[in-house]
Amino acid sequence: MPAGVAVALLVLPLVALIIRAPWTQLPALLAEPTVVQALGLSLATASISTLVCLVLGVPLALVLAGSAQWPAVPRRLLRALITVPLVLPPVVGGVALLLLLGRRGIIGQWLPFTIPFTPAAVVIAQVFVSMPFLVIAVEGALRASDSRFEVAAATLGASRFTILRRITLPLVAPGIASGALLCFTRSLGEFGATITFAGSFPGTTQTLPISTYLLLQTDPNAAIALSLVLMVVSVAVLVSLRDRWVPGVLA
Amino acid sequence: MSLAASLAVTARGVSLDLVVEQGRTLALLGPNGAGKSTVLGALAGLVDYTGTVRVGDRSLDGVEPEHRRVGYLFQDYLLFPHLSVLENVAFGPRAQGTGKIASRASAGEWLERLGIAELAARRSQQLSGGQQQRVALARALASEPELLLLDEPLAALDVEIRDEVRSELAEHIHDWGGLTIVVTHSFDDVTALAADVIVLEKGAATQRGSVRELIAEPATSYVRKLVASWSED
Structure with a gap:
C-alpha cells in the first residue's frame, strides 16, 4: 500500500501535466517570443556549462581516481567537498556564489567587471550544481576500467599523455558521455542557484525553469508548454542513459 | 646482443640472475606463485627492483617502461577493445x-x-x-623491442588448439630472432619454445641449464614430476 502511494506520488503529477497540456495551442505557445528566448538561453547556457564541466571535471575525476595512494584525510576531504553541491539546497549555492563573486564579494570586489545578473552568472550557477554529477560519473567509469590496458600501452612505448589520450579516455568515453548528459539536464533544470545569483532578466538570465515559474502566474498554458519541453528533454536523457547508467551516480 | 640481469624484488621474496643470448629463448619454468611474472614485471620496468638489467651495453635501471624497448605479451593479451x-x-x-x-x-x-x-x-x-x-x-x-617477454602465452587458449598455436608461435619467435624470455608452468611450452631453462621455485632458481640437461637430470622433485608426465605423453 505505501509503495502504491509512492508510485502514485511520483507518477500522477506527470500524468496531470500531460492531461492538462494545451496540445492544440502547443505550436503557437512554443513560438511566443518569451518562450523562444528562454528556450534559446537555456540551451545555450546549459551547453556552455556542460562544456565547462567537461574541461574542468574530467581532470578532477582523473585526480580523484588516482588518489588511492593519498593519505586518507585529504582524499576523503576532497571527495566530501566535491559532493557538497549535490546535497546543498541550490538557493544556498546561489547565496554563496553572491558572497564570493558578487559586487561586494570576497573575489568580486576586486574584479573590473560584474558577474551577478549576467549570462555568465547563469553558467557559473549551473556549473556549481552540475559538476559533481560529471565528476562522480567519470570517476566511477575510471575506477571500473581495467588499468592493465594502460600498462600494456606503456610497454609499447606510449608516454603518459599518449596513454591518457589514446587509451584511458576512449575507454571511459561512455562514462564521460553519460556524465555530460546528466550535467546538461541538471543545468537545464537549474532554478534556485540561478535566480539567486543571476536573477531573472528576460533574454539575459531568465532561463526556461525561471520563465516557467513566472509564466504560471500570467499565462498558465505557456507555463505548461514549457514544463512539457523540460520533461521531454529529461525523459530523453533518461532513455539514452538506461543501458549505461554509471553505478557511482546511483550509489 | 644479450640480456644480463641480476635483480631482486624483496617485497615479493624474488631474487634471480639470468642471461639470455640472441636466438636462444630462455624459459622461466615454475609452479604458480614462484615469482615468474614478478621477474618479467621487473624486466619490463613495471615492478620496482634492486640490481641491474642490461640489454647489450644499455642499462635499463631506472628507465621508464615506455623507454625500455621491452615488449610484453600478456597472458590474456590485453588487446585494446x-x-x-x-x-x-x-x-x-x-x-x-x-x-x-x-x-x-x-x-x-x-x-x-x-x-x-x-x-x-x-x-x-x-x-x-x-x-x-x-x-x-x-x-x-x-x-x-630488443627484448620480448611472453607470460604464459598459451594458458588462455583451449587445450585442443594449444599444440598448433604453440608450434606457430615457436616459428614466429624464431623468425623474429630477438632476445626472448617465456614464462610457463608447462613443460610442453619449454620444449617447443625454449633452448635454455631456469627453474624458479619460491622466488629462487633451483635448476638451470639447457632443456636437454633438464630432461636428463632433473634436480628437484618438481622438475622430476614435470619431466615424467611430459615423457608419458
Whole structure:
C-alpha cells in the first residue's frame, strides 16, 4: 500500500501535466517570443556549462581516481567537498556564489567587471550544481576500467599523455558521455542557484525553469508548454542513459 | 646482443640472475606463485627492483617502461577493445612518434608476416583466442623491442588448439630472432619454445641449464614430476 502511494506520488503529477497540456495551442505557445528566448538561453547556457564541466571535471575525476595512494584525510576531504553541491539546497549555492563573486564579494570586489545578473552568472550557477554529477560519473567509469590496458600501452612505448589520450579516455568515453548528459539536464533544470545569483532578466538570465515559474502566474498554458519541453528533454536523457547508467551516480 | 640481469624484488621474496643470448629463448619454468611474472614485471620496468638489467651495453635501471624497448605479451593479451586489429598493431609505432600512415603500413606488414592480414579491420572481441595471441604478438613486435617477454602465452587458449598455436608461435619467435624470455608452468611450452631453462621455485632458481640437461637430470622433485608426465605423453 505505501509503495502504491509512492508510485502514485511520483507518477500522477506527470500524468496531470500531460492531461492538462494545451496540445492544440502547443505550436503557437512554443513560438511566443518569451518562450523562444528562454528556450534559446537555456540551451545555450546549459551547453556552455556542460562544456565547462567537461574541461574542468574530467581532470578532477582523473585526480580523484588516482588518489588511492593519498593519505586518507585529504582524499576523503576532497571527495566530501566535491559532493557538497549535490546535497546543498541550490538557493544556498546561489547565496554563496553572491558572497564570493558578487559586487561586494570576497573575489568580486576586486574584479573590473560584474558577474551577478549576467549570462555568465547563469553558467557559473549551473556549473556549481552540475559538476559533481560529471565528476562522480567519470570517476566511477575510471575506477571500473581495467588499468592493465594502460600498462600494456606503456610497454609499447606510449608516454603518459599518449596513454591518457589514446587509451584511458576512449575507454571511459561512455562514462564521460553519460556524465555530460546528466550535467546538461541538471543545468537545464537549474532554478534556485540561478535566480539567486543571476536573477531573472528576460533574454539575459531568465532561463526556461525561471520563465516557467513566472509564466504560471500570467499565462498558465505557456507555463505548461514549457514544463512539457523540460520533461521531454529529461525523459530523453533518461532513455539514452538506461543501458549505461554509471553505478557511482546511483550509489 | 644479450640480456644480463641480476635483480631482486624483496617485497615479493624474488631474487634471480639470468642471461639470455640472441636466438636462444630462455624459459622461466615454475609452479604458480614462484615469482615468474614478478621477474618479467621487473624486466619490463613495471615492478620496482634492486640490481641491474642490461640489454647489450644499455642499462635499463631506472628507465621508464615506455623507454625500455621491452615488449610484453600478456597472458590474456590485453588487446585494446576500442581499436581495430590494425590500430592495435599500429599503436606502438604511432606512440613512438612514427606518422599515422607509416605506422599503419608497418602494422599491415606485421599482420602479413604473421599470416593474419585478413583480420586487420576486426575488433578484438571478434577474434578467437589463437587469433588474439597472434595479434598481440604482432603488436608487441611492431613496437620494435630488443627484448620480448611472453607470460604464459598459451594458458588462455583451449587445450585442443594449444599444440598448433604453440608450434606457430615457436616459428614466429624464431623468425623474429630477438632476445626472448617465456614464462610457463608447462613443460610442453619449454620444449617447443625454449633452448635454455631456469627453474624458479619460491622466488629462487633451483635448476638451470639447457632443456636437454633438464630432461636428463632433473634436480628437484618438481622438475622430476614435470619431466615424467611430459615423457608419458
